[in-house]
Amino acid sequence: MRGMPNESSRKPRSDALHNRRRILDSAQAAFLESGIEVSMTRIARRAGIGIATLYRHFPDRESLVNEVFRGKLDTCLARLYEAAADPDPWRGFRAFIEDLCVMQVTDRGFNEVFRAAFVGGVIFDEQRIQAENTFAELARRAKAAGRLRADFVRDDLTLVIMANSGISADTEEDAVAASRRLAAYLIRAFEAAPDHRALPPVPRLGPHPVLR
Amino acid sequence: MRGMPNESSRKPRSDALHNRRRILDSAQAAFLESGIEVSMTRIARRAGIGIATLYRHFPDRESLVNEVFRGKLDTCLARLYEAAADPDPWRGFRAFIEDLCVMQVTDRGFNEVFRAAFVGGVIFDEQRIQAENTFAELARRAKAAGRLRADFVRDDLTLVIMANSGISADTEEDAVAASRRLAAYLIRAFEAAPDHRALPPVPRLGPHPVLR
DNA sequence: ATCGAAACGGAGGGGGAACTCCGGTTGAGG
DNA sequence: CCTCAACCGGAGTTCCCCCTCCGTTTCGAT
Numbered sequence A, B: 001m002r003g004m005p006n007e008s009s010r011k012p013r014s015d016a017l018h019n020r021r022r023i024l025d026s027a028q029a030a031f032l033e034s035g036i037e038v039s040m041t042r043i044a045r046r047a048g049i050g051i052a053t054l055y056r057h058f059p060d061r062e063s064l065v066n067e068v069f070r071g072k073l074d075t076c077l078a079r080l081y082e083a084a085a086d087p088d089p090w091r092g093f094r095a096f097i098e099d100l101c102v103m104q105v106t107d108r109g110f111n112e113v114f115r116a117a118f119v120g121g122v123i124f125d126e127q128r129i130q131a132e133n134t135f136a137e138l139a140r141r142a143k144a145a146g147r148l149r150a151d152f153v154r155d156d157l158t159l160v161i162m163a164n165s166g167i168s169a170d171t172e173e174d175a176v177a178a179s180r181r182l183a184a185y186l187i188r189a190f191e192a193a194p195d196h197r198a199l200p201p202v203p204r205l206g207p208h209p210v211l212r
Numbered sequence C: 001a002t003c004g005a006a007a008c009g010g011a012g013g014g015g016g017a018a019c020t021c022c023g024g025t026t027g028a029g030g
Numbered sequence D: 001c002c003t004c005a006a007c008c009g010g011a012g013t014t015c016c017c018c019c020t021c022c023g024t025t026t027c028g029a030t
Helices: A014-034 A040-047 A051-057 A061-084 A089-105 A108-120 A125-144 A155-165 A172-190 B014-034 B040-047 B051-057 B061-084 B089-105 B108-120 B125-144 B155-165 B172-190
Strands: none
Touching: A014 A040, A014 A051, A014 A061, A014 A108, A040 A051, A061 A089, A061 A108, A061 A125, A089 A108, A089 A125, A089 A155, A089 A172, A108 A155, A155 A172, A155 B155, A155 B172, A172 B155, A172 B172, B014 B040, B014 B051, B014 B061, B014 B108, B040 B051, B061 B089, B061 B108, B061 B125, B089 B108, B089 B125, B089 B155, B089 B172, B108 B155, B155 B172
16 A cells, blocks of 8 residues: 555545556556556556656555556466466476466566566565465476476576566567467476486576666 | 768878777677666766767767677677588587577677667678578578477577577676576477477567667 | 867757646545 | 545656767877
8 A cells, every 4th residue: 555645544535546546557558568667757648647646646666566566466476376286287387387478478567577576586575485485396296297307496487587578579469479489498498308418507596677 | 980980081080099999998898788778978988088079980879889799790690600610510509509698698788789680680681681591501401410300490599589688697607607508498499309299380570679 | 380170078958757846626524 | 515635737856868069179291
């Protein structure tokens, strides 16, 4: 509820609620098209409200970004838990990576936020840790089933996210196609096989600056 | 020679030559650190010259970018021809992708320019076509040798470039490590094997906006 | 040493973005 | 219906960027 002006007990006015909704919708659309760096003025204009009203509801860009993507991040985590619940861990593993890539590539803002959240770990922290543990457990099961190569590590998911974040194309359709093909290649590479050669060493992937 | 003020016959002044060199060096460093969008003012300050002098030598950002990366792009093409000359096409294929990834990940500006050049094909056009043909021939030989999967297509190289362009890390060392690991995974996925499943369809990858 | 063309660099116009101030407006409880 | 806190929105401030104009300085040929 950060950014909401009324501090204590009092139901917010209906026009304020209406404007808040319009801001969130416009911001969502603007972020999707142009990324989270889109100017606040553009968001306000798109919503048909004044710039001051936007800032009253969300004191800075970060709080707006947070509110917009909280929901989408939740559905993303839901996909992970769904995949982790699959009795066939390798099928779950593949499904998660495929879904993730599509979600990332169809929303430029989400791509940036998700990348920041997972690679940098600056925002949405508690959810991220839980998600990492769930993913690690899924990977462990897939390894135990002999389908995922044993030297797959947690940071390889970060690698997937970073690689997929580089995909783009003119139309959403083409971007999805490109992302699917990349995901298919990567999944193929992750699959256990008798002729494995050693992989290059695991990189140390620290925080990455996307927001500020 | 675009951007050089003296239109016809006359040897340039020594101070002009000196400043030109300083501009190119500073721009190279600035692009490497901050990407090609870095402000012209910063480049000029770094070179210790006035902003007007910068603009006199290079009338717009594009001509400066062109001049800075012409050399690096040439060495990149040299790597390709070297790889194409390898009697073992699969070894050449792998070496080229590995080298390419490292070059891309160690210079942010080059990453952006190279991505634009290869994905969009807007700049450095004639070189790009020749490079594409050379790469296609290398891939053909690698397929004929039974080492590269038959359904590998030209646009898969674009996929590699885009994926690798998403890699980043705190230190150059870590970025290289991450890039190496990604490249190893992709090469593994490209390798021919008896148990191939069909890949998702090839995406149509059109021009991509990086420079303006 | 002279002198003109060439090169230099700072000041400034124009634009856009982030964020704030404040006078006018409106919704909802009494 | 009245009132007033809550809300609205535009104008204004500051900052940084691109790029140009123009008075000053410097090179180098004579």
